[in-house]
Amino acid sequence: QVQLVESGGGLVQAGGSLRLSCAASGRTFSLYTMAWFRQAPGKEREFVAAISYNGFSTYYADSVKGRFTISRDNANNSLYLRMNSLKPDGTAVYFCNAGGSAITYAAASRGGGYWGQGTQVTVSS
Numbered sequence: 001q002v003q004l005v006e007s008g009g010g011l012v013q014a015g016g017s018l019r020l021s022c023a024a025s026g027r028t029f030s031l032y033t034m035a036w037f038r039q040a041p042g043k044e045r046e047f048v049a050a051i052s053y054n055g056f057s058t059y060y061a062d063s064v065k066g067r068f069t070i071s072r073d074n075a076n077n078s079l080y081l082r083m084n085s086l087k088p089d090g091t092a093v094y095f096c097n098a099g100g101s102a103i104t105y106a107a108a109s110r111g112g113g114y115w116g117q118g119t120q121v122t123v124s125s
Helices: 105-110
Strands: 003-007 010-013 018-025 033-039 046-051 058-060 068-073 078-083 092-100 119-124
Touching: 003 092, 018 033, 018 092, 018 119, 033 068, 033 078, 046 068, 046 078, 046 105, 058 068, 058 105, 092 105
Parallel strands: 010 119
Antiparallel strands: 003 018, 018 078, 033 046, 033 092, 046 058, 068 078, 092 119
């Protein structure tokens, strides 16, 4: 089992950058595929990015490809999401996720069973 705590959200102007972090508890972090999802007001939660347990495979939603970078530090049980060139439609609560599969994009985009509480990102125009 793993517990997840996100941080790093905030208010940023369009075109700006933020770096989200997710701290994981438990000794099995390095075994999990990790992912980021987001949920905008009035919308369903959507996949943003995923990374395999060893960091060798990454997947991105088309809407963030080229602007966002997912990374992990297994030695410190941490997951990151670097977000550049933020747009107002990036306003959402961002969630850390664990336990999915990184075999394919489809599998990764479904996520796993473990969720953090979320961190708010607001992008002003």
